Structures are given as structure tokens and as C-alpha cells.
Amino acid sequence: MNKLFNAVLLTILIIFIRCNSPINCTKYFTAHKEAIMSSNQKLLLRTDGIYISKNGRAALFLFNNGKVKIYRYFFDTLRMELWVPPKKIIAEMQNDWEYKQKERWGDFFIKGNEIIIQRFNRNNEEICKRSVFEEKGRILNDSTIEIYSEYSYWWKDKHPVLYAPCVLNFYKTNAKPDSTIAWFINKKWYKNELNESRK
Numbered sequence: 390m391n392k393l394f395n396a397v398l399l400t401i402l403i404i405f406i407r408c409n410s411p412i413n414c415t416k417y418f419t420a421h422k423e424a425i426m427s428s429n430q431k432l433l434l435r436t437d438g439i440y441i442s443k444n445g446r447a448a449l450f451l452f453n454n455g456k457v458k459i460y461r462y463f464f465d466t467l468r469m470e471l472w473v474p475p476k477k478i479i480a481e482m483q484n485d486w487e488y489k490q491k492e493r494w495g496d497f498f499i500k501g502n503e504i505i506i507q508r509f510n511r512n513n514e515e516i517c518k519r520s521v522f523e524e525k526g527r528i529l530n531d532s533t534i535e536i537y538s539e540y541s542y543w544w545k546d547k548h549p550v551l552y553a554p555c556v557l558n559f560y561k562t563n564a565k566p567d568s569t570i571a572w573f574i575n576k577k578w579y580k581n582e583l584n585e586s587r588k
Contacts, residue, residue, distance in 0.1 A: 413509075413573075414517040417542040420496035420507035421579060424586045425455040433499060433528050439482070439565075440534055440557035445473030447536070447555050448482075449506075451497065455587045456568040459493040459508050460485075464524060464536045464555040475560055483564055492519075494571035496587070502528045509573070510541075517543055519572075532559035 426432060434451055439460065441448040446463035460482065482488050495508025506524040520543035526536040536555040573579045 412517050413519040414521065414543060415519075415573070415576075415578060417521045417523075418495075418507055418509070418573075420498055420505065421455070421587060422582050422584055423496075423498040424584050425497075426499040426586075430499065433502070433531055434504070434534070435531050435559050435561075438559055438561040439479065440559050441475040441478055442555050442557050443472070445475060445478055447557060448478060449557065450565050452565075452568045454568060455496050455498065455584075456571060457495050457497045457506050457508060458566045458568070458571075459495065459506075460487060460566075462493065462510075462522075464539050464551060475558070479560060479562055482562075488566055489570075491570045491572040494568075494573070495522075499528070504528055504534060510543075529556075533557070 432453065436451045436453050439448055439450055441461075442464070446461055446465060448459075448461040450458040450460060452458075461478070487493065492511045493508060495506060497504055497506045499505075504526045506526070508522055508524075509519045510522050511519055520541065523538075523540045523542065524536050525538040526534045529535055534557045536557065537551060539551060
């Protein structure tokens with residue numbers, strides 16, 4: 390009887406944790422420890438707007454303080470009839486609940502002509518409530534990024550290279566999310582290891 394009770398209790402506990410996990414898996418989030426770019430470099434990318442993929446499935450904001458807000462997170466390809474035009478995304482973004490959320494924030498750093506983005510995903514159904522994703526891309530010019538790799542540290546993806554590169558083009562906007570609301574910004578682990586270039 391005790392074995393059955395313990396098994397039922399363990400099952401209930403696992404279900405509860407998966408639905409209400411308090412665990413943030415921050416171990417692999419290291420971008421904040423890096424300088425935003427080399428000391429002899431200037432910021433190669435524009436930060437006064439939004440970057441949107443041609444199909445509208447991926448969109449992100451970059452900030453001078455090294456923050457990144459992932460507004461749309463599908464760095465993949467999609468059938469043409471399901472594409473969302475960039476003008477529609479810009480027109481509707483401020484009314485979208487994702488725009489004002491403290492979730493889907495991260496940091497980026499630049500090495501040469503490469504950009505590395507690390508950001509947190511949110512999933513209440515996993516043991517790890519927030520896990521780290523990493524995108525790598527090439528800076529083609531000050532208004533164009535080509536993302537060629539996406540990796541999940543939680544799932545440990547075996548094939549991080551995307552089937553086809555995701556090209557994001559810059560669009561100037563007057564509105565941007567508030568980079569001071571990221572959920573991790575006041576966490577001790579983050580502040581203690583924050584690179585001077587990000588302060």
C-alpha cells in the first residue's frame with residue numbers, strides 16, 4: 390500500500406512541477422558576461438527599430454545596452470500564403486501582448502561580423518520554466534542579419550543549423566519595448582556577472 394501511495398504522490402508532484410515549475414535554467418546563459426562588441430569596434434547594427442524576416446515569422450529588437458527582445462521566435466521557413474507582411478507586424482505590434490511582456494528577453498554580443506543572441510524561452514509545462522536558446526548570425530550590413538543557427542540548451546538540439554538561413558531586415562520604428570522590464574535584469578546572478586559594457 391505504501392508503494393502505491395508513494396507512486397501516486399510522486400506522479401502528482403511531477404505533474405505539479407511540470408505545470409508550475411519555479412525553476413529557471415540559467416546555467417548556459419552567458420552572453421551578459423561578454424562585452425557587447427570588441428573595444429576597437431563600433432556597433433554595426435541599427436537599434437532604432439525592429440528586424441523582421443521576410444515571412445514575418447521572426448522579429449526582434451536590439452538595444453544599445455546589449456539587450457534583445459525576441460518578438461517573434463520562428464527562425465524558419467513557411468508557405469508563402471501564411472506569411473505576415475512586415476508593415477502589418479509594425480502596425481499591430483504595440484497592441485500585441487508579447488510586445489509588453491517581461492518574457493523572451495536576452496542579450497547579444499558581436500564578434501567580427503557575427504552576432505550571437507542568447508535569450509530565454511518560457512514554457513510552464515516543462516520542468517525548466519525558462520530555458521536558454523541561442524541564435525548565431527552573420528551581419529550582412531547595418532540593416533540586415535542572417536540567422537543560420539538556432540540551438541536549445543534544454544533540448545540539446547543535434548542539428549542546430551537551420552534548413553535555410555533566416556534573413557531579417559531592419560525597419561525604423563518610433564516605438565520599442567522597454568528593455569528595463571526583462572525578468573532577469575535585477576536578479577543577483579545577472580547583476581554580479583554583468584560586463585561593464587552593458588551597465
